Amino acid sequence: MQLAKVVGNVVSTQKDPNLVGCKLLIIKKIDEYGEFEKYSSSSTAIAVDSVGAGIGETVIVTSGSNARYVYGDKMAPLDMTIVGIVDEIQIV
Template sequence: MYIAKIVGMVVSTSKDENLVGKKILIVQPVNTKYEPSGNTEVAVDCVGAGAGEYVLVTTGSSARNVFENSKSPIDRAIVAIIDNIEVCP
């Protein structure tokens, strides 16, 4: 899992049937200081996240299992909206 910021969305009228009805967002991975870290990626939202919010993203089979369909073409899923990050010294 990693922290990311929602920086955009993807609109697609033609897609795999397992993605129908799912919101697809563009996320920018960030570090614990909210600084960009790495390349932007596409993730499927399951928590109602929106533009500018910081979220927790899971990857791989864990992302597919969020939607209870192991055959979904999902490799990244947004599983939480982050309210605050506290890093202990």
Template sequence: MKIGKVIDNVWSTKKDESLIGHKFLIVQLMDKSKEFNGQVIVAADLIGAGIGEKVLVTQGSPAKYLPNMKNTPIDAVIVGIIDEEVER
């Protein structure tokens, strides 16, 4: 999993039928220096994240393990909203 920050919404009126009903958000991933300056991706949101929230994102084949994602062309899914980070 990766940590990211939701920076915007994605609106798509025409898409594959298997994507209908899914919400998509633009997420900026955390870079190695723990700043939100990393890669920008589009992720399906299954949990109701909002702009500005820190989120947990799973990418690639693990995204297909979620029950309602089978046979859906999605490679990134928001699976959690981060309430607090603990420094160690």
């Protein structure tokens, strides 16, 4: 899992039938201090929202085959899913 900030949304009228009804958000990966990852080609991505996140929120994302387990049929072609909204980050 990784931390990310929601920076936008995506509207797609034509998509895989398993994605119909899914909210798609643009996320940008961040480090534990809330800073955007620099010099990373994969720092911006599209993720399916499963928790009702909004633009500007810090979220937890899961990727790879684990991202599919959020939806019951596991047939959706998902590579990244938002699984949590972060309230606070504490570093000791």
